Amino acid sequence: MKKTALLSLxxxxxxxxxxxxxxxFDNQFxxxxxxxxxxxxxxxxPLPIMEKGLVPxxxxxxxxRAVEGxxxxxxxxDVNPSEIAQGQRLYFNFCAQCxxxxxxxxxxxxxxxxxxxxxxxxxxxxxxxxxxxxxxxxYGIPEGRQPPLATTxxxxxxxxxxxxxxxxxxxx
Numbered sequence: 001m002k003k004t005a006l007l008s009l010x011x012x013x014x015x016x017x018x019x020x021x022x023x024x025f026d027n028q029f030x031x032x033x034x035x036x037x038x039x040x041x042x043x044x045x046p047l048p049i050m051e052k053g054l055v056p057x058x059x060x061x062x063x064x065r066a067v068e069g070x071x072x073x074x075x076x077x078d079v080n081p082s083e084i085a086q087g088q089r090l091y092f093n094f095c096a097q098c099x100x101x102x103x104x105x106x107x108x109x110x111x112x113x114x115x116x117x118x119x120x121x122x123x124x125x126x127x128x129x130x131x132x133x134x135x136x137x138x139y140g141i142p143e144g145r146q147p148p149l150a151t152t153x154x155x156x157x158x159x160x161x162x163x164x165x166x167x168x169x170x171x172x
């Protein structure tokens with residue numbers, strides 16, 4: 001009984017010491033605390049009137065998401081070599097980790113996926129409409145492992161990647 005009481009007393013003393021140690025640390029903390037910062041009250045002042053034209057009401061990402069992939073047309077009508085070179089650079093920056101340096105789906109990261117990434121030079125992919133590929137890059141493939149990259153890669157750069165992939169042609 002005396003041992004239990006002594007252990008309980010020691011436990012209470014240890015807990016109180018830890019509590020007071022934390023209080024001391026908290027009061028001496030040199031970076032301050034959130035409870036000590038002034039509160040932000042966003043609607044105390046009237047909201048400013050927004051200038052006309054700041055919020056887009058047409059075009060942009062919403063338009064691409066709403067249109068059927070087969071109806072999307074690349075804005076790069078005359079693909080020049082510099083656009084293809086930019087597409088190649090972007091491919092190796094964003095896509096090669098999964099699809100591989102040979103575009104065959106044997107990238108380092110892609111090997112951990114099930115199903116494996118597709119061969120981008122296969123006839124199936126090469127003969128897809130540019131708009132369908134654009135939507136798959138942008139919004140992902142539901143049954144596959146293609147992540148949605150609309151927030152990562154700009155619209156123009158996604159079209160450049162597609163132009164680069166189409167310039168490779170199907171694998172012989």
